[in-house]
Amino acid sequence: xxxxxxxxxxxxxxxxxxxxxxxxxxxxxxxxxxxxxxxxxxxxxxxxxxxxxxxxxxxxxxxxxxxxxxxxxxxxxxxxxxxxxxxxxxxxxxxxxxxxxxxxxxxxxxxxxxxxxxxxxxxxxxxxxxxxxxxxxxxx
Numbered sequence: 001x002x003x004x005x006x007x008x009x010x011x012x013x014x015x016x017x018x019x020x021x022x023x024x025x026x027x028x029x030x031x032x033x034x035x036x037x038x039x040x041x042x043x044x045x046x047x048x049x050x051x052x053x054x055x056x057x058x059x060x061x062x063x064x065x066x067x068x069x070x071x072x073x074x075x076x077x078x079x080x081x082x083x084x085x086x087x088x089x090x091x092x093x094x095x096x097x098x099x100x101x102x103x104x105x106x107x108x109x110x111x112x113x114x115x116x117x118x119x120x121x122x123x124x125x126x127x128x129x130x131x132x133x134x135x136x137x138x139x140x
Contacts, residue, residue, distance in 0.1 A: 008129040012120055019116040020109060028105040030075075033058060033068050035109060038077060038102035041094035048081065048093040077101055 021032040030038075036058045041047055049057070055065035069092045072078040077098035083089030094102075121130040 005129070008126050012126045012129055015120060015126075016113065016116045020112050023108055023112040024105055027108050028101065030101060030105060033060065033064075034072060034077070035102065035105055037065075037068055037072060037092075038094060038098050038105075041078065041092065042099055042102050044094075046093075047099075048091040050083070051090050051092060054092060072098065 017032060024030055024032055024035050028035075037054060040054060040057045041049060051065055051069065052062065054069070055062055058065070060068065069078060069080070072092070073080065075097075076095060078092045078094050081091045081093050083091060117130055117134070120126050121134075
């Protein structure tokens with residue numbers, strides 16, 4: 001039973017992630033990881049997070065988040081900063097341009113997510129999972 005549930009999760013996750021990534025790239029020129037990083041940074045205190053904290057929040061390893069932050073910096077969407085209390089700590093800080101990109105891309109993200117889940121709800125292989133996930137967050 002657990003394996004069946006997990007297979008549904010993997011199928012649904014892959015389908016939704018692919019769709020989100022494709023639309024964000026097509027409409028805004030950013031990848032899904034970049035969008036998620038910008039979202040996390042925009043909600044963080046002072047718009048900054050330690051690199052390791054950002055990695056944990058978006059599900060990347062340290063080297064992957066370093067490459068991601070380098071891409072954000074190259075695009076002017078974030079910048080690095082040293083921790084004033086601990087010079088070894090490196091933060092990434094969202095820029096005004098990064099906030100603007102995140103704000104502009106948010107409707108695409110949320111609209112595409114809803115569309116992908118609606119389509120998946122019509123697929124009998126993953127429909128029960130979509131229904132269960134949606135019911136968890138719907139007020140009774």
